Amino acid sequence: MQKVYNPKEVEDRLYKMWLNKKYFHAKIDYSKKPFTIVIPPPNITGQLHMGHALNNTIQDILIRFKRMQGYCTLWLPGTDHASIATEAKIVEKMKEEGLTKEMIGREKFLERAWEWKRVYGGRIIEQLKKLGASCDWDRERFTMDEGLSNAVKEVFVRLYEKGLIYKGERMINWCPTCHTTISDAEVEYEEKQGKLYYIKYPAKDNSYHVVVATTRPETMLGDTAVAVNPNDRRYKHLIGKTVVLPLVNREIPIIADDYVDMEFGTGVVKITPAHDPNDFEIGQRHNLPMVQVIDTKGYMNENAGKYAGQEMYEARKNIVKDLKELGLLVKEKDYTHNVGHCYRCSTVIEPLVSKQWFVKMKPLAEPAIRVVKEGKIKFIPERFEKIYFNWMENIKDWCISRQLWWGHRIPAYYCRDCENMMVSREEVKVCSKCGSSNVYQDEDTLDTWFSSALWPFSTLGWPEETEDLKYFYPTDVLVTAYDIIFFWVARMIFSGLEHMGKEPFKYVLIHGIVRDAQGRKMSKSLGNGIDPLEVIEKYGADALRFTLVTGISPGNDTRFHMEKVEANRNFANKIWNAARFVLMNLDIDTSFKPDERKFTFTERWILSRLDTLIREVTENLEKFEIGIAAQKLYDFIWDEFCDWYIEMSKPILYNKEAENNKEIQYVLLTVLTNVLKLLHPFMPFVTEEIYLNLPHDEESLVISKWPEAKCYYSADDIRVVENLIELIKSIRNMKTERNVSPKIKPNIYIQTNDKLMLEQKYLWEVYVKRLAGVEKIILSEKVPEESVSIVLSWGVCYIKLKDIIDIEKELKRLTEEKEKLIKEVERSEKLLGNENFVKKAPQKVVDEEKEKYRKYIQILKSVEEQIDRLLKLKRDEIRDEL
Ligand SMILES: [Zn+2]
Ligand SMILES: [Zn+2]
Numbered sequence: 001m002q003k004v005y006n007p008k009e010v011e012d013r014l015y016k017m018w019l020n021k022k023y024f025h026a027k028i029d030y031s032k033k034p035f036t037i038v039i040p041p042p043n044i045t046g047q048l049h050m051g052h053a054l055n056n057t058i059q060d061i062l063i064r065f066k067r068m069q070g071y072c073t074l075w076l077p078g079t080d081h082a083s084i085a086t087e088a089k090i091v092e093k094m095k096e097e098g099l100t101k102e103m104i105g106r107e108k109f110l111e112r113a114w115e116w117k118r119v120y121g122g123r124i125i126e127q128l129k130k131l132g133a134s135c136d137w138d139r140e141r142f143t144m145d146e147g148l149s150n151a152v153k154e155v156f157v158r159l160y161e162k163g164l165i166y167k168g169e170r171m172i173n174w175c176p177t178c179h180t181t182i183s184d185a186e187v188e189y190e191e192k193q194g195k196l197y198y199i200k201y202p203a204k205d206n207s208y209h210v211v212v213a214t215t216r217p218e219t220m221l222g223d224t225a226v227a228v229n230p231n232d233r234r235y236k237h238l239i240g241k242t243v244v245l246p247l248v249n250r251e252i253p254i255i256a257d258d259y260v261d262m263e264f265g266t267g268v269v270k271i272t273p274a275h276d277p278n279d280f281e282i283g284q285r286h287n288l289p290m291v292q293v294i295d296t297k298g299y300m301n302e303n304a305g306k307y308a309g310q311e312m313y314e315a316r317k318n319i320v321k322d323l324k325e326l327g328l329l330v331k332e333k334d335y336t337h338n339v340g341h342c343y344r345c346s347t348v349i350e351p352l353v354s355k356q357w358f359v360k361m362k363p364l365a366e367p368a369i370r371v372v373k374e375g376k377i378k379f380i381p382e383r384f385e386k387i388y389f390n391w392m393e394n395i396k397d398w399c400i401s402r403q404l405w406w407g408h409r410i411p412a413y414y415c416r417d418c419e420n421m422m423v424s425r426e427e428v429k430v431c432s433k434c435g436s437s438n439v440y441q442d443e444d445t446l447d448t449w450f451s452s453a454l455w456p457f458s459t460l461g462w463p464e465e466t467e468d469l470k471y472f473y474p475t476d477v478l479v480t481a482y483d484i485i486f487f488w489v490a491r492m493i494f495s496g497l498e499h500m501g502k503e504p505f506k507y508v509l510i511h512g513i514v515r516d517a518q519g520r521k522m523s524k525s526l527g528n529g530i531d532p533l534e535v536i537e538k539y540g541a542d543a544l545r546f547t548l549v550t551g552i553s554p555g556n557d558t559r560f561h562m563e564k565v566e567a568n569r570n571f572a573n574k575i576w577n578a579a580r581f582v583l584m585n586l587d588i589d590t591s592f593k594p595d596e597r598k599f600t601f602t603e604r605w606i607l608s609r610l611d612t613l614i615r616e617v618t619e620n621l622e623k624f625e626i627g628i629a630a631q632k633l634y635d636f637i638w639d640e641f642c643d644w645y646i647e648m649s650k651p652i653l654y655n656k657e658a659e660n661n662k663e664i665q666y667v668l669l670t671v672l673t674n675v676l677k678l679l680h681p682f683m684p685f686v687t688e689e690i691y692l693n694l695p696h697d698e699e700s701l702v703i704s705k706w707p708e709a710k711c712y713y714s715a716d717d718i719r720v721v722e723n724l725i726e727l728i729k730s731i732r733n734m735k736t737e738r739n740v741s742p743k744i745k746p747n748i749y750i751q752t753n754d755k756l757m758l759e760q761k762y763l764w765e766v767y768v769k770r771l772a773g774v775e776k777i778i779l780s781e782k783v784p785e786e787s788v789s790i791v792l793s794w795g796v797c798y799i800k801l802k803d804i805i806d807i808e809k810e811l812k813r814l815t816e817e818k819e820k821l822i823k824e825v826e827r828s829e830k831l832l833g834n835e836n837f838v839k840k841a842p843q844k845v846v847d848e849e850k851e852k853y854r855k856y857i858q859i860l861k862s863v864e865e866q867i868d869r870l871l872k873l874k875r876d877e878i879r880d881e882l
């Protein structure tokens with residue numbers, strides 16, 4: 001073994017070896033149970049960030065653990081085409097060349113997109129390999145590859161034929177910058193400072209008027225009613241009458257609707273069904289006409305009269321000005337409200353009515369709620385189920401069409417001659433109704449999440465009934481951050497139920513996000529992101545992985561500290577050094593059969609502790625308590641194994657003549673091999689490298705057998721060693737606190753009623769002498785004179801003062817200190833005796849001086865006492881010698 005562990009050299013070499021040996025490839029084995037995880041496919045535009053690193057480390061730990069437990073494990077990797085993000089990248093790049101999408105056309109644009117995917121799309125996959133991810137790369141998929149595209153078409157057609165996909169006029173969220181609709185889940189709300197405008201709408205004959213309050217006066221041009229609450233006494237008499245819409249001079253009705261909040265503004269609201277989702281619904285209820293006044297680029301259209309062609313915010317200014325001149329603007333008020341923004345580009349979302357494709361959600365959501373209620377799918381932690389139910393129970397129809405080119409084109413075709421619409425798996429060239437060949441395909445593509453919703457079964461070959469699908473579906477656990485529960489998890493659940501008739505996974509393991517050391521979100525704008533690849537380069541993937549998972553608990557965020565990475569790199573080195581030590585003292589191989597009667601109580605102790613560790617880590621991993629398991633492994637390896645057992649084993653290990661020398665070697669090798677196995681899922685590289693250097697039976701840790709607990713437990717031995725460790729640690733601490741040189745070996749006097757410790761003193765005393773630096777251990781009922789006492793959980797340990805200090809040296813030091821103190825006292829007395837000082841100096845200074853004086857006197861007294869005590873000790877010693 002190399003003297004120093006060099007992760008850089010080791011990691012690449014081992015990863016290549018694992019790939020060559022096909023350890024990650026899942027070969028169907030009917031004699032084994034399958035264990036499947038599908039990766040949350042990263043975007044092809046993505047670069048590995050700490051969130052991915054955490055997400056994939058967790059998946060890799062689970063997969064490696066299950067692989068070692070003997071499951072037929074499949075971790076299926078792949079990438080997502082990320083329609084909106086990728087299209088934005090291509091558009092941006094074309095902009096540099098002075099080109100737009102429209103200029104080059106759909107076909108040329110898609111060529112560019114595929115080329116971009118070819119060059120950059122594999123980047124994140126390579127980065128996942130650096131992390132050590134044990135994915136089955138032979139099964140890597142892409143949401144737009146042929147198979148998955150067929151699956152998408154199949155689902156679309158099936159749902160359409162069932163009446164679960166429809167085209168309809170609906171209020172949608174429009175992003176004027178991205179030029180596409182986005183789903184409700186993609187709208188981010190943010191508090192904004194705005195203005196509330198109060199506008200007067202008069203009656204035709206001016207006999208009455210109402211005042212409406214709005215944050216968006218430009219939409220008034222599209223008003224088709226004003227509404228009041230039916231219970232509002234102030235306006236009851238006006239219901240059914242009309243007012244004249246200012247600037248447009250259109251007569252609109254005053255209607256009553258429960259939706260209107262009597263407390264808000266004046267209690268009268270304008271209704272613009274074409275530009276507000278709530279107004280849209282009121283419009284539907286009251287059969288109001290829809291007048292669209294803003295176009296898809298954020299400009300006023302031909303319905304806006306003299307404002308047509310003006311940009312929305314410019315029109316707002318002009319309208320407010322005109323209203324003022326007409327005396328119809330009653331007042332303006334500052335107002336904070338929640339405004340929806342595009343999650344991609346942060347542009348303010350424009351609610352628009354348009355013809356789009358929708359998935360009817362109610363019938364799909366019901367079974368998806370049921371499987372979670374029945375416990376067929378479990379969220380970890382459970383609290384996320386509430387959020388899931390809340391979302392699913394209030395779900396609206398899902399708008400799935402996007403005005404983008406990169407993605408799955410909607411398989412709907414239209415006839416230009418008879419307006420017939422056809423939805424088909426195959427390309428349609430001839431109209432099914434009139435036979436015309438003047439047919440074209442829908443220009444829009446599908447929401448990216450439409451294809452990722454099918455991920456757990458489309459990647460296994462669906463709609464074909466493949467062997468993979470039969471064997472590996474449903475998958476076992478889905479590992480994800482909490483921010484995409486709705487985007488993705490909920491949609492996978494109803495898709496799996498609808499198309500496979502079975503839930504797509506049994507567990508949804510939710511983790512938090514990785515924050516910086518101060519608890520802030522890592523972000524580009526703050527510049528506080530840490531690149532996982534740089535961390536791997538410097539400290540190794542094992543250190544990064546272990547740092548990410550230590551102490552995490554499901555659903556909760558973690559903070560990333562660089563110092564922890566360093567500490568975990570040191571942990572890897574600690575194991576490396578321990579292994580080198582074991583290896584250097586080893587002359588047995590794995591065929592050695594120990595005589596267990598030759599084990600001492602320390603061997604029985606460490607084997608008991610190992611057994612407990614195996615049982616607990618296995619249980620923790622079964623329950624997804626990864627953070628707890630990591631901490632237990634760290635503590636056991638660092639403390640119990642390296643710091644204690646190895647140290648305790650040395651005398652026998654070094655003594656080749658000892659009759660149990662080989663038994664000790666055997667225990668060292670056994671414990672080491674087992675902890676390497678337990679630690680392997682967390683730190684795959686350093687553990688494998690050590691394992692292959694030790695005498696070993698199995699080809700590689702990756703495919704080795706997970707350790708099993710043997711129910712080995714020896715309560716007495718555990719207690720004796722724990723007491724022993726307590727005693728050694730206490731003596732060491734006492735020495736450090738009192739500055740006692742480690743070379744000084746005092747006698748210790750122990751008072752105890754602990755029968756076991758008394759009986760077995762002959763066993764443990766040798767360890768205390770060697771590891772705590774002690775000369776003699778005396779069992780004593782009496783408290784020795786002038787001694788330090790250490791209280792233990794099983795008795796009291798006394799050490800005579802004269803045994804730990806050099807009396808002459810200490811006397812000299814104390815005498816010097818006494819002289820210094822006397823000088824200070826004299827100086828202070830003189831100063832305080834000076835009337836001038838006491839009278840003239842500020843009171844504060846005088847008080848401080850008095851306080852100083854008091855302290856000097858006190859310390860002086862204590863020093864004199866110590867000197868007296870030491871002089872007495874010295875006299876006793878001389879007398880003893882005589
Ligand atoms: Zn946008
Ligand atoms: Zn036709």
